[in-house]
Amino acid sequence: MRFKITDLRLQIKDSRFMILVILGIIFFFIYSFLNFSNLGNHFTWPDETANYFFINNFIQHSSFSVPEPLNAIAGDLIKPRSFNVYQGNLVPGSFLGLLLIYGLIGKVVGIGLVKFLTPLLAVIAVMFFYKLLLKIFDPKIAFISALLFFIHPAWLYYANFSMLSNIAFLTFLIIGFYLLISLDKDKNQHNWLLAFLGSFFIALALIVRTNEFLWVLGVLLLLLVGYRKKIKWQYLAIFMFVCLLVFIPILDDNQITYGNYLSFGYLRLEAGDNLAAQLPTEFKTSDSDFLNFIQFLILPFGFHAKTILINFYHYYAALFWWLFIAAFFGGLIFLYKYLQKSQAIYFLITGIISIYLLIYYGSWTFSDQLTLHLNKIGISYVRYFLPIYILTIPLIAIFYLFIRDLVIKKKYKILISAFLTIVCLAFNFNILYSAGYDNLSQVNQNIKNYNQINKTINNLIEPNAIIISNRSDKIFFPERKVIGSINFNDFSYWLNLLKADIPLYYYAVEDQNYIDNLSIALDQYDLALENRLKITDKEWLYQIILLSDDEE
Known part of the structure; x- marks a missing residue:
């Protein structure tokens, strides 16, 4: 049998994929670093705390709503951050898609293994991204891009936060787009299946992060125009049917959880009779509810050019400067050397998504100055900009190959590759x-410290006590009921709880000046901070008492 060059190419391609599979197994454990260390249910992100709690509740009770009777006298204050309250019940302060997907899987594998779904999806995303790039670029670019994807700091970092939605969203999206662009009008054997599965994964992505629908829809329309000769109109019908099929359980759960098929956890659920009236106050920029709602869907944070540039600089150009420089020069090389239709479409999609996400999220001003000061990669901007980082990876690969190929001798190529x-x-x-x-x-x-503090506090306070804090609710929930934010206008509700014989404690991480101001404000309601107990060098536990009862 005669050996063909094409057979060798297939073997090389397969060997590259096998290398990625082996690396995928290794990186699954790297992506699971925090999971192996955190065997409990405490997290550093409030969003993770909420998602874990409601996934676990769904596994056990098939519900995303948890009763909290004390909210009737507490003005719905009893909740951690990233939670919402509807009719006195604790409900997710987010979209329900990730909770439903992970919850259904968790009914089979248990909550312990659910925590490893995100690292698994992070590995799968690399595999499908590689397959996707093989349809657009040279196999070398696709392979190096996959390697860079594995080790990209933003991807590796957020793959470790198993209860955040961003990794799952992008993984489903990458799988969906790969399957859809694999459609071939001239090869009908598997097209219907590809159309169904591609639509299914795109729909999964959209129920996980529904607010990203606009740019996802834009990409789909661009692909429809660019590859219109490969697409039958029946595929569009399949796409709409599958999306409807996937969204039906979400709409049903929205109705059960939030009282409206189209509602979701980011709204003020009892502030009005329609979605526009329920928008958070910061998104109400005009007198028209309709215009406010349209802006909320398209550009919720408005358009602020200076803020966009500042955030782009801080959270890409400066934070990952070595990758940004490589992507920038790789982009110039791309424009000079790569002119095929599929590559042009990829570059156009990358540009459109990047610009839109920079405007959408870059216009947002993050209000937590302490987090901005202390954190580098653990800032919400970074996880929101993940699509930008991932899409520009092939540009980095192009730059890498350009630098490597500046020399001819193989040993120098190896040295340059090793150095880079x-x-x-x-x-x-x-x-x-x-x-x-x-x-x-x-x-x-930090998570280990949280677990120790949680154990210490639980041994000190009453079983029915509520802990109040500005940012430490994640330490004590769900073992203890918490009030996750403080407003000086809410002290009358604290008074209600104390009169109902509910012990209240304040966990302080603020400086003494803040505590003094808090004490002055509490005194106006006949309340006081007493029994100060040192927990760590900078954190203290106070009991909140009712002075009139104390005097009696």
Whole structure:
């Protein structure tokens, strides 16, 4: 039998994929670093705390609503951050898609294994991204892009936060787009299945992060125009049918959980009779509810050019400067060398998504100054910009190959490749495990500290006590009921709880000046902070008491 060059190419391609599979197994454990360290149910992100709690509740009770009777006298204050309250019940302060998907899987595998779904999806995303890029670029670019994807600091970092939605969203999206662009009008054997599965994964992505629908729809329309000769109109019918099929259980759960088929957890659920009236107050910029709702869907934070540029600089150009420089020059090389239709469409999609996400999220001003000061990679901007980082990875690969191919001799190519790899890994792992207050090593230690503080406090206070704090609710929930934010206008509700014989404690992480101001404000309601107990060097536990009862 005669050996063909095409057979060798297939073997090389298969060997590359097998290398990625082996690396995928290794990176699954790297992505699971925090999971193996955190065997409990405490997290550093309020969103994770909420998602874990409601996924677990769905596994046990098939519901995303948990009764909290004390909210009747507490003005719905008894809830952690990232939770909402509807008719006195604790409900998710988010979209229900991730909770439903992970909850259904959790009914089979249990909550312990659900925590490993995000690391698994993070690995699967790399595999499908590689397959996707093979349809657009040279196999070398696709392979190097996959390797860079594995070690990208933003991806590796957020793959470790198993209860955030961003990794799952992007994984489903990558799988869906790969399957859809695999459609071939001339090969009908598997097209219907590809159309169904591609639509299914796109729909899964949209129920996980429904607010991203606009740019996802834009990409789909661009692909429809660019590949119109490959697409039958019946595929559009399949897409709409599958999306409807996937959204039906979400709409039903919305009705059960929030009282409206189209509602979701980010709204003020009892503030009005329609969705526009329920918008958070910060999104009400005009007298028209309709215009406010349209802006909320398209540009909820408005358009602020200076803020966009500042956020782009801080959370891409400066934070990952070595990757940004490579992507920038790789983009110039791309424009000069790569002119095929599929590559042009990829570049156009990358540009459109990047610009839209920079406007959408970059216009937002993050209000937590302490987090901005302490954190580097653990800022919400970074996880919201994940699509930008991932889409620009092939540009980095192009730059890498350009630098490597400046020399002819193989040994020099190897030396350059080794040097670039070592430099990239050094910068990546520095920001992941050493730099900032939010590196993974520090996060791991923080979670251990949370577990110890939780155990200490639980041994000190009454079983029915409520703990109030500005940012430490994640330490004590769900073992203890919490009030996750403080407003000086809410003290009358604290008074109601004390009169109902509910013990209240304040967990303080603020400086003494804040505590003094809080004490003055509490005194106006006949309340006081007493029995100060040191928990850590900078954190204290106070009991909140009713002075009139004390005097009696």
